[in-house]
Amino acid sequence: MPAHQPDDPFEDRLSAALHRTGGAFDSPRTELTAAGARRGRRMQVQRRAAIVGSVAALALVGVGGSLLLPGGTPDASPPSLAGNGSKAATTSYSGDDVVRALVKLLPKGAFTETESRGTDEELPPLAVGVFDDGKGPASLSLGLDRIPADAGKIDPSAQVMPCPEDGQGDLDSCESGLLPDGSAVTVYQGYEYSDRREDTKSWGADLVTPAGQHVSLIEWNAPAEKGEPVSRPEPPLTTAQLKKVAADGVWRRIIDAIPEEERPTASAGGHGGGALMPDYVVMRKLALLLPKGLDRDAGVSQDGYGSFVVDDGKGKGLVQVNVQPGMSADAGQLFGSGAETLPDGTRVATRQEPGEKGGAGVVMWTVDTLRKDGLRVVVSAFNTGDQTKAATRAKPALTMAQLRDIALSPRWTSTED
Amino acid sequence: MRQARADEYAEFAAARAGHLYRSACLLTAGDTHLAEDLVQETLGRVYVRWARVSRADNPAAYAQTVLTRTFLAHRRRRSSGERAVEAFPDVPDGSGTDTPLRLTLLQALARLPAKDRAVVVLRYWEDRSIEETAGAVNASSAAVRTRCSRALGRLRELLGEDIGEYARP
Incomplete structure (x- = not known):
């Protein structure tokens, strides 16, 4: 029974024609199902890798939106976790230790602009920086974490990043195999953007040991993974070198030093961890928070970011939100002396500035908020539906007060809509 | 993913893949390669969120929504694709x-x-x-x-x- 009530015979005919046409497509169902599950597993691994490397990921939040943060300050000491009582590990490694260990394994060259985390921090150990072997600066990122044993046993082959089902998919190469010690390792040569809208190459090695130690090493042929032009034809390390660095025993020692109870998980509900809010949740919450009576059309979204093009009848305007967890460490940098602090400790900064993407006459109004638990919600509105195009109206469709209400809404911290 | 849940997912995917594929063929106006890719992406996303999806009132409708959004996101990423459409014969x-x-x-x-x-x-x-x-x-x-x-x-x-x-x- 159709849910719509066609009052037009054309609608009935169209429906019949669609059913005849659509019904005639014969699907390779079994292959689709298997391929879908494989892709899901890969996404899970990549998501985990993204969380491991979340300093880099958070620094460039919002591919479709604006570049919000030039860099993280991950070296800040972890808040309040120190008093958490028993620590399983007796040794600990600082962020600098991780960087030093990495530099020792890299070919000759300079490793600069480093950011790192050690084993005693909220998020897993990490070293990112710019490596230059003399042939051009290249961003390089190493993430270390431990894979929780789901049923008590780790199957490295099932946990390592799988190669695409048809061999290499949108990658230039991908190879997955086992090392003599039982670790599974995947080395791949791909692109930062799978549709290759930019030439940035992204190569890496992903390794999982039978003990659940997970090493993810990624390199690019540009000084940043996104937003910088390529600096060399290829990333500096060959796949053999990537594999060798990832397989080095030093990483297993460092991972073993991560205190068991402080390991964040992707599914943790808190905002201090690294998991980004799924795109569809961001969009649903934002949709519910937009003022009533606006015509709205979904724009770009991705985990942690959502946007709508709204129209109040006076022209289109883009509204976007970035939702970033674990940003306490960046409070000082983001919220200067002009920022307001609410009674509950939430910090609020407002800005009205020219647009960033070159559209003529475009203005960007922003309300930036940071809750005490580290959840940052940034809402911006533009006086155009497309930042790269000219302004279509004098002011954004939402007032600063409306943006503030959206940013401070308890919806962002609610597990419900 | 635990085994029971994995089985439940596999059953769901097998039951819905055909319909999703036919929907994707209509969405892509008959581009069966893209349609396959969109369905794989959709099933992959459903897989990642299966714990939550399986509790939804209507997982099939949820999957259809994911397919639609995956398609729209794909089109946005390739906005130049709109020009290719113009190249269709009359x-x-x-x-x-x-x-x-x-x-x-x-x-x-x-x-x-x-x-x-x-x-x-x-x-x-x-x-x-x-x-x-x-x-x-x-x-x-x-x-x-x-x-x-x-x-x-x-x-x-x-x-x-x-x-x-x-x-x-």
């Missing part, structure tokens, strides 16, 4: 008898903007209400109504009022 007026309906209809769908096409597929293939369609494409009901009537007008123009005799059951 669509027959629908009165000709030598053009199979399937081709005519797919070519006509290809002439619609991606989001209008998504609205048409949700409304007339999925039989979703205006409100449900609005939810799936993240738009207001008013925006969906506008898109829908614009798309119907365009399809009427391209296919003819009768949509050819092939549409008759």
Whole structure:
């Protein structure tokens, strides 16, 4: 029974024609199902890798939106976790230790602009920086974490990043195999953007040991993974070198030093961890928070970011939100002396500035908020539906007060809509 | 993913893959390669969120919504693809008898903007209400109504009022 009530015979005919046409497509169902599950597993691994490397990921939040943060300050000491009582590990490694260990394994060259985390921090150990072997600066990122044993046993082959089902998919190469010690390792040569809208190459090695130690090493042929032009034809390390660095025993020692109870998980509900809010949740919450009576059309979204093009009848305007967890460490940098602090400790900064993407006459109004638990919600509105195009109206469709209400809404911290 | 849950997912995917694929073929106006890719991506996303999806009222409708959004996101990433659509040969007026309906209809769908096409597929293939369609494409009901009537007008123009005799059951 159709849910719509066609009052037009054309609608009935169209429906019949669609059913005849659509019904005639014969699907390779079994292959689709298997391929879908494989892709899901890969996404899970990549998501985990993204969380491991979340300093880099958070620094460039919002591919479709604006570049919000030039860099993280991950070296800040972890808040309040120190008093958490028993620590399983007796040794600990600082962020600098991780960087030093990495530099020792890299070919000759300079490793600069480093950011790192050690084993005693909220998020897993990490070293990112710019490596230059003399042939051009290249961003390089190493993430270390431990894979929780789901049923008590780790199957490295099932946990390592799988190669695409048809061999290499949108990658230039991908190879997955086992090392003599039982670790599974995947080395791949791909692109930062799978549709290759930019030439940035992204190569890496992903390794999982039978003990659940997970090493993810990624390199690019540009000084940043996104937003910088390529600096060399290829990333500096060959796949053999990537594999060798990832397989080095030093990483297993460092991972073993991560205190068991402080390991964040992707599914943790808190905002201090690294998991980004799924795109569809961001969009649903934002949709519910937009003022009533606006015509709205979904724009770009991705985990942690959502946007709508709204129209109040006076022209289109883009509204976007970035939702970033674990940003306490960046409070000082983001919220200067002009920022307001609410009674509950939430910090609020407002800005009205020219647009960033070159559209003529475009203005960007922003309300930036940071809750005490580290959840940052940034809402911006533009006086155009497309930042790269000219302004279509004098002011954004939402007032600063409306943006503030959206940013401070308890919806962002609610597990419900 | 634990075994019981993995089995449950596999059962769901096997049951829905065919329908999702046919929907994807309509969304992509007959691009079966892209359709396969979209379905794989959709099933992959459902896999990642299965713990939550399996508890939803209607996992099948959820998967359809994910497919629609995956398609729209794909189109946004490749906005230059809109130009390729313009390169389609002129669509027959629908009165000709030598053009199979399937081709005519797919070519006509290809002439619609991606989001209008998504609205048409949700409304007339999925039989979703205006409100449900609005939810799936993240738009207001008013925006969906506008898109829908614009798309119907365009399809009427391209296919003819009768949509050819092939549409008759």
